Amino acid sequence: MTNLLLVAGGRTLRPDLTVERADVVADRGTGRIEAVGPDVAEEYEVDETLDAEGCLVMPGLVNAHTHVAMTLLRGYADDKPLDPWLREDIWPAEAALEPGDVRAGAKLGIVEMIRSGTTAFADMYFDVDEVVAAVEEAGVRARVGHGVVTVAKDDEDAAADVEESLRVAREFDGAAEGRVSTAFMPHSLTTVGEELLREGVETAREEDIPVHFHANETTAEVEPIVAERGERPLSYADDVGMLAESDFLAHGVHTDDEEIALLAERGAAVVHCPASNMKLASGIAPVQQMLDAGVTVGIGTDGAASNNDLDMFDELRDAAMLGKLGADDAAAVPAAAAVKAATAGSAEAIGIDAGRIEPGALADLAVVEFDAPHLAPRHDDVSHLAYAVRGSDVRHTVCDGRVLMRDREILTLDEESVVAEARERAASLVERAE
Ligand SMILES: N[C@@H](CCSC[C@H]1O[C@@H](n2cnc3c(=O)[nH]cnc32)[C@H](O)[C@@H]1O)C(=O)O
Ligand SMILES: [Zn+2]
Secondary structure (H helix, E strand, C coil), rough: CCCCCECCCCCCCCCCCCCCCEEEECCCCEEEEEEECCHHHHHCCCCEEECCCCCEEEEEEEEEEECHHHHCCCCCCCCCCCCHHHHHHHHHHCCCCHHHHHHHHHHHHHHHHHHEEEEEEEEEEEEEEHHHHHHHHHCCCEEEEEECCCCCHHHHHHHHHHHHHHHHHHHHHHCCCEEEEECCEEEEEECCCHHHHHHHHHHHHHHHCCEEEEEECCHHHHHHHHHHCCCCCHHHHHHCCCCCCCCCEEEEECCCCCHHHHHHHHCCCEEHHHHHHHHHCCCCHHHHHHHHHHCEEEEECCCCCCCCCCCCHHHHHHHHHHHHHCCCCCCCCCCHHHHHHHHHEEEEEHCCCCCCCCCCCCEEEEECCCCHHCCCCCHHHHHHHCCCCCCHHHEEEEEEEEEEEECCEECCCCCCHHHHHHHHHHHHHHHHCC
C-alpha cells in the first residue's frame, strides 16, 4: 500500500491563479500534496484515483468565519438589522439549544460545505466539543472557538465565559488528528467588557493562542466605541493586543483609512462576509482598499441564519460583485482576487497551511465539474469560478488527502440521516424557544 491518492486528468488551478493541465498526487499519510504536474501519474504508484477529466481541480474553499450550528436557525428570523435580530430572535433561540442540537446543526452545515467544495472553516460558537466531534467524524478541517459574551451577565458568569473560551482553545488544539486548531474568541468589542477582554487576550498572547472576533460590522457597533473612548474600534483592539499576525476579525465593514493601515502593519486578517453584510444591511466593506494596503483578506459565510447558505461559491461571487459596487469601480475585486481570497486568503487568515495546490501544502481539494450549461463555453476558468460556478458543480471533495465526497456522494457522513436529524431537532428547538 502506498497510501497515495491521484486526482487524474483535470486542469489544475495553480497558486498564481493560472490554470494548466495537471494531475495531483496526495499523500494520505502526511495529509499533504506530494506532486503536481502533467505527467506525475506515471511516476507514482497510487492506490486510489479520482477522475477529474473535464474538471477543474482547485484548493478546497476555506470558510473563514461561520457559526456552523446556526444551520438549525436557517430561515428562522430574517429581514432585520443586526442588533434587534440578535437580541430579539437569535439569542433567545440559541438559549434553548442543547448540545445535541449543536452537533446536529454542525453536521448539517458540514455536509453542505463538503457538497460545495469547502474543506476548512473557522467557527465561533458554544458547546465546542460537539462541533469538534462533528469535524472529526466528517473529516474536514476547522479552527474552532467558544464565543464570549459578557454584556448582561454577572461578574462571575462573565469571567467563566472567558475562562471557557481559553479552556476550549487549550483543550481542542490539535484534535481530530491535527485537523482541529483553535482560537480565543471574544464575540465583539462591544459585547465583551474591557477588563475581561484585556485579561483574556493577555492570557491568549502568553500561550500563543490566536484571537478571533467580530469587529466594525455595523455603524451601531462603531459609534459607541468612538463616543466612549474617543478612538476607533480597531485602535482600541490594537491597544488590547488583538491585532497580531495570528488574529483575524470578521466583517471590518466600517473601517477607515487609519484602521486599514493599522491592520496592514500589524498583520491581522479581515474575513469579509458579503452576504451577511448585505442581508443585515450592515454596509459594504472596503475590500479593494484593504487588498491595496496589503491586508490579508479571507471570505466567510457567517452563520446560515444571516446568509442563508454556506456555499462559498455564492460568497466569492458576492465578494466580487459587492467589491465593485462599494468601490464604484467595475475593475475592483476582480475574479482572480475573489477566488484567491476564498482559498489562499482565507487559509492564511485562519492560519492553516492550505488554499494552494503545490507540493508540501495540505491536500485539501475541490474538483469542479465544468459540464453544466451555465458553464459553457469555457473561455476562462477563473472567471467561471468567480461568476458562474455553483456549489452543486463540485464533484469530489478531498481533505487531508482523504476523499470526503466522491461523485457527489459523501463518504464520511450519512447525508440522509444528518438532514433528517437536523430537521427534527430544529422543529423541537423552535417549539422550546417560543
Ligand atoms: N457564549 C455566547 C455565544 C457566542 S457564540 C457567537 C455568537 O455570534 C452570533 N452571531 C451570528 N452572526 C453574527 C453576526 O453577524 N454578528 C455578530 N454576532 C453574530 C451567534 O448567533 C452566536 O450567538 C453566549 O453565551 O451568548
Ligand atoms: Zn459572525
